[in-house]
Amino acid sequence: MSTALANGHTLDHTKTLVNDFSIEIGTVNGSGSQTANSVLMRTIFQMGVPVSGKNLFPSNIAGLPTWFQIRANTKGYVARKAIVDLMICMNPETAKDDVLKLAAGALVIYDEPLKLNTLRDDLIYYPVPFQKLVTASCPEPKLHKLVKNMIYVGVAGQMLGLDMNETKNAITKQLKGKQKAIEINQAAVDAGYAWAAENMPAQNRLKVVPDNKTTGNIIIDGNAACALGSMFAGVQVVGWYPITPSSSLVESLIDYADEHRRDENGKLTVAIVQMEDELASAGVVFGAGWAGARSMTSTSGPGISLMSEFIGLGYFSEIPGVFFNVARTGPSTGLPTRTMQGDIDICAKCSHGDTLHINLYPGNMSECFDFAYESFNLAERFQTPVFVVTDLDLGMQNWMSKPFTYPEGDFDRGKVVGEKELAAMKDWGRYKDVDGDGIPYRSLPGTPGGKGAYFTRGSGHNAMALYSEKPEDYKELVDRLRAKYETAKQYVPKPIVDGTGSKRGVLAFGSSDPAVMEARDVLSERFQKKTDYLRLRALPFTSEVDAFIKESDVIYVVEQNRDGQMKALLREFYPEAATKLKSVLHYNGMALDAQTIVDQINAFEK
């Protein structure tokens, strides 16, 4: 049996896919499936095979459909794979659709009473009597619903040749310390495994064999990575308001700080205040930044919209603060549990009037950690709000990563003058450009000595921080802010450029990176198309971007939004390159996959 694929190749169903396939599990949220899915994914990871896990969950507490996608790939491709090789159907509500969307030849494990095998005859079915197995393995009826999902871990484990010792380790890790829960879940896994060994026909299509490609690696989500980076950056004040998909960033920080950020009296060295809304959260960031603390908030698109007035104040009156935007699908409430790179424009220019902000775009877990750390240095160096722009895919999904590297060196606290410096200064002015880099010197409230006090305002002011409506004062101020943005080019993370001299450029950023890397290999191996790749990591655009644009004949700007927001920014800053820029877009709420990029680039070059 074979299937024709959109890329011109055929899929050979008789071939065994070793350590290279995808699993999708359809369940009901709130049914304990997260534990089961995580154990299944960790088992493969602990066997040394690179994996990624994506949770497609609804905006609901319990009862609605949810899916989990696991991709194992020996080469380390961790982007979403569009084709599902093994489907596990546990949710009666979606089972039919889940089966109908599969490509021919896929394997399907399903709950026997659903009788899915009547739907199509080009799939390979494995009906499993889940209810019978859970009744036999778990003595407590009220836990059946929760433990039922662990049965499929055992069934799939037997089917794929998973190392059940690693499953056991994964359960212990997942349910740390809860002995009774460990026993009950392990019993369900064992029951599934034993049943499959006895009753299920062996299959040779998908196999996992031990490898050594994950040794020493961690599994983490981007929100936890950003929380860690912030903790090591010495964040002192956090004002926040819960919003999916960013809430777990501050929640992780609360947990980490609870353990690692206490003084000798056991008191916290960071104040984390849950505010009444996002407007107040932004106020806390700037109040604390103004007072001299490293401050941050974490939110998503709707929160950034609410904060935008305050962000203008922070920009105009030059106050440091870090804003994490874990973007989701907008506009409005949009798809609150789906991913999008939809806030590129709003973060680049957040607020009214002329505003330009420093933005950082981490593309993997290490960068979530490093850029979170660095954002505090940049915010204080440039006395301005700095955005760390991630998205739901980076923020909430499970990613494999090398352990993070300890950030050596001292914090950059920027140009702060204390009592001694002020005493030595002849005519200190809060907004004077003394060094010609656009960055003035600031003093902090509470500084003794009778010098340094000034008035911060969002209205027009001159270099001495006095109220002014004079045209020349306003122009001097906003021109200096622009000069400061230019200076930032020397400090922000530079792009990663992989040039082959092909003159066919691909420019992408953030969570698109894994799909782009895979797509470049596909383009090269199957279509003999070499590409040069620039992965953008920050705004303002730096000289490396200038050079890349100049050297390329065409630049495919890959981004996960409808309007090509990054392309629009590039056109604004590089008007002469406008005709070279082509948009490769993906915006249906799902994470980007390599095939989408390959298809769109091929379509441009038809």
Add this chain to the structure above:
Amino acid sequence: MTTTAPAAPTNKLGLTKQDYVGSKSTLCAGCGHDSITAQLINAAFEMNIEAHKVGKYSGIGCSSKTPAYFFNQAWGFNSVHGRMPSIATGACVANRELVNIGVSGDGDSMSIGIGQLVHMIRRNVPMIYIIEDNGVYGLTKGQFSATADLGSVLKHGTVNELAPIDPCTLALELGCGFVARSFSGDPKQLNTILKAAMAHNGTCIIDVISPCVTFNNHDSSTKSYKNAKDHDFPLHELGFVQFNELEQVEIPAGESKVVTFPDGSRVSFRALREDYDPTDRFGAMKVLHEGVEKGEFLTGLLYVNTQKPTIHDITHIADMPLVHLGQAALKPGKDVLAQCMDALM
């Protein structure tokens, strides 16, 4: 004959009153807000406030301009409309040694800013929050605010048909530990209330009726000088004694009630109203509501509770101001990262 001008009196810090002034006011001549500014200067001078430790905050509006007019040696922050509380909250947890003084208006506080005001009170952010209350939006030229009384009339004859929000009953309902009302035309009472507020550790809501001389000072307005003077009923006579003066001054005994602040300062109340107890929250509510029924405008320290935990207690932060902690205290070591990484393998 030569005469020498007598030296200006100094306070315990060796500062004169002149050291507490700010820039020249740009408000309308005769504005009640300027009298409040004057009392802030007097109170700070008398309370020996170290100006460099003061954070002055405001939102947007006429009242919000006033922090520029006092304490030149303090750091000021004129923020966005109605949202000074969150700025002050951030500054206050960043540096717990700051003395926080906010000046707002009825437009700033009771409409766009009511959410932030409410939650600042809930968190008991240590700050003096003055509402310069005139019932109108002055800076946008005379629209009604949410404290305008039902039936009050604008200069051009428009009648207010919405019931007012009373900042004091609101603050009492929220459990604010220091709630006062005063009148910009009563400098003595205002001065005493401000000094007590400077001794209090927690949120102080001070609603000061401060008639707008330009847009809301005609006789038909309930927030005019005439109306305020005619209907002002002080609840009690207030006596404030600063901690470091306690040795010399005796608190009058008898019918008075004395409240001691955490720093040792004391306020004595001699009730003009029968049985008025400023530590009885429900009693204060009752008296205020009765006052509204009778068309009275009750002033004084309506309620005080010096024992409420503040945001510093609630956030469990270090005793040393967070901004004074160095990198050694803020950046965990290599071993901590290794430990975090191990847990994720």
